[in-house]
Amino acid sequence: MTSTNPVFRERLWPSPWIFLATALVIPASLLVFLPISPVAGALVAAGLYGAIVVVLLVTTPTVEVSDGELRAGRARLPLSVVAAVRAAHGADAVAERGVGLHADAWLLIRGWIPDVVRVELDDPQDPTPYWLISSRRADALAEALSA
Incomplete structure (x- = not known):
């Protein structure tokens, strides 16, 4: 439980370049799955990147x-x-x-x-x-x- 009036509080959010770097999963997924199916390639690429973003945001620690x-x-x-x-x-x-x-x-x-x-x-x-x-x-x- 957090205090109602902390002396110091900071979330250690990922930098924007982390999201850009992890976006490399999109072309990698497309490279693997496009020959099988364009729809599968797009779905896997979007799903993997979305999962990475969610994990980065959910696991962001707080210092207080x-x-x-x-x-x-x-x-x-x-x-x-x-x-x-x-x-x-x-x-x-x-x-x-x-x-x-x-x-x-x-x-x-x-x-x-x-x-x-x-x-x-x-x-x-x-x-x-x-x-x-x-x-x-x-x-x-x-x-x-x-x-």
Whole structure:
């Protein structure tokens, strides 16, 4: 259940280019099914692309800070265990997602969102060193977590 007045809320919607890239399923389907039947080719192409769009939209996670809790997708983290927060942009964000990534980190990253927020944890019961979360408004998310 979401709060009536969240401090921060963002849906990690796919970028428009994701929909364009996945539209390549249309000519691929037509290439395979047009020799069998033009109607079957058109139906399969439309059906596959429609299914991809629905899956992308339905599985879009929400990041929210409210009621003393960070919600990232289905995961929840009490703000009482947050030790430090840092927004990363550009090359720093690439390093966070790549060579600087800890194997035990919890991730909610989307390739079409360039910036990330690193949320360091101070919880002796949890082996996870930090959460790494994609955000188009990384500075606002970091500020909401730090407040």
